Amino acid sequence: MISHKIKEAIKEYSEELTELRRKLHSEPELSWEEENTTRFVCEYLENLGISYRRTEPTGVIAEIRGGKPGKTVALRGDMDALSVEQLDKELPYASREDGKMHACGHDAHTAMLLIAAKALNESKDELPGNVRLLFQPAEEVAEGAKALVKQGAVEGVDNVFGIHIWSQMPTHKVSCPPGPSFASADLFKVSFKGRGGHGAMPEDCIDAAIVASSFVMNVQSVISRTIDPQQGAVLTVGKMVVGTRFNVIAENAVIEGTVRCFDPATRDHIEKQLAHYAEHVAAIYGATADVEYIRGTQAVINDEASARLVQSVAAEAFGEDVLHNEKPTMGGEDFSYYLDEVPGSFALVGSGNPDKDTQWAHHHGRFNIDEDALATGAELYAQYAWAYLNGE
Template identity: 90%
Template sequence: MMINDRLKEAIKEYKDELTVLRRKLHSEPEVSWEEYRTTDFVCEYLDQLGVSYRRTEPTGVIAEIKGGKPGKTVALRGDMDALSVEELNKDLPYASNEDGKMHACGHDAHTAMLMVAAKALNEIKDELPGNVRLLFQPAEEVAEGAKALVKQGAVEGVDNVFGIHIWSQMPTHKVSCTPGPSFASADLFKVTFKGRGGHGAIPQDCIDTAIVASSFVMNVQSVVSRTIDPQQGAVLTVGKMVVGTRFNVIAENAVIEGTVRCFDPATRDHIETQLTHYAESVAAVYGAAANVEYTRGTQAVINDEESTLLVQQVASEAFGEDVIYNEKPTMGGEDFSFYLDEVPGSFALVGSGNPDKDTEWAHHHGKFNIDEDALVTGAELYAQYAWAFLNK
């Protein structure tokens, strides 16, 4: 039997186990940098397989399947952290047992898929012309985990890296992986305005930061609409504004927080510069002061063309040509970008949306769930990609 067929049959055989693993992870969610039980669970599984690994600090696992023949090294990444979201699917037998915590993005599926892919690959390790590194990554949701694993040697000696994200906006089993931008860079900003407070009945003696902040919020959108090329996708969102302390006191301080998303590095630089310029200019008009804190989060995920074409080839051969789906780039952020800063690779989406199973809810929603039939697709795609890359 061909190796590809052996991998396919193994993943099918482990379908029930794959579901059990995912459900256990789903019922025991841990948020970023708190994935201690999840790390232990992965390590215990790898121990059973006889796969060598090391724990990363403070959570996470880097494992390696040593091939029986010399060759390259390919890394497969699955993230593990949950979100501070209340599970609304209370009737599920595997619903979260942690109040205010939930796997609302599919990372439980990613971890389970990578565990079972490791099991299948480990069974053919003597045939592997190279090595498969397994990255069980913490803290993706705070955009810190990938960077931390890179610092701890995750991609040292790695020739290529591949990741998967379950995607509820795509039909179950479909696979999307296109060259170029996939996920946007995701930055945070915080603008603090300082004015002069006072009695609400005596505005002439004050500098009202409620007015300053409101003017900024209303005008800052023109950074995107009037200062960048309309063909360069970008979004600037103000998500939080805290102004004032009491109904009859003119606000002395105002704090605004938001996010910037785009795909192009030059556009990113421009928006950061313009946002500061707008804040300082609006403050100057009213005689206030402005302080801008701009924090760069994830880079844009830019899929390497050669790796992406290999994903498409692997998916077509494993599941048929009609499995390929062309999902548009998303303004969502993904810290997988930090691996791509170091080595070539690609990031694929595997559909899990099924209206009959009520699994089309948006990621990060309290009713988010996945069609578990997609688990087999994801696990096999991990394994088949590793085999294909090492045999290139």
């Protein structure tokens, strides 16, 4: 199932792989600002002789055309960094940009996909089909995948595969179970309007602070009392802005939060119930409520055949003990937009190693990866493409 030529190539390029990741880590760019990263990817692909085109405003779609007819499989690696200050400034490859950092592993994803492309390109004459390479911007704002789909990223594609480095799993472990992997991620904003006035005269007012507080205390029962307890869901109020001064009863309050779940029907139900609760809580106090519900990413649901192929490839390439069954996360991933169009799967590759201090959570200022995981990810990208195209 796997290619030993690809395995040897990844091993040969392991030092270059680390160098690529460190370069990218030291030069982070935020979502939709990945100009230098895009330019670097284009130059690297050009040197390999791989055809590509830039997407707008950033990002790259490339294609390795096999020497034999067949299907097309897409491999995706995201490129953007976060507005996070790197705390490990003594690292030789620490971020050179104040307040910007690759705190989620996208530098690793880009580097792994570049080396996978290099290895696959050397075997292209033997490939029965094509490999499309998606170097995606703006994953952190859940916009990049949708933009690439609109620009033809999966036109003519039969299957799509992505990887995320995962610090919560031991280095080298690979997890890709069929079914839910990442949750849908929605935003909501509730604006309450009461009637302001003097803090000493509450009888003349409708206190928006009381209304908003009541909503926050009661809305959790949407999860605990109105949905099937076997359907996982999270509703979090992350921000509340209310009032202007200590002795003024607030006229306005604004609440913002997020909803995460895996089941589409549960998602619909929570959206309706959230509006229902806001309107009725406001009515109790004589206030009004305006609810804005913004659907973000879909849930990432791994296609069974694709996920099983990932598991088989990983087991053959690295040994059976590499397989890990990581439970689904309530985190969001815009890889879901590709899966809306074509079947595929999204794998996690462990990079957590307490001995190397790489067990920090994603988006933390001390996030780092065990670079021994890079070769695992690069080979998994390439071997998956090889196995899929050579499958029945």
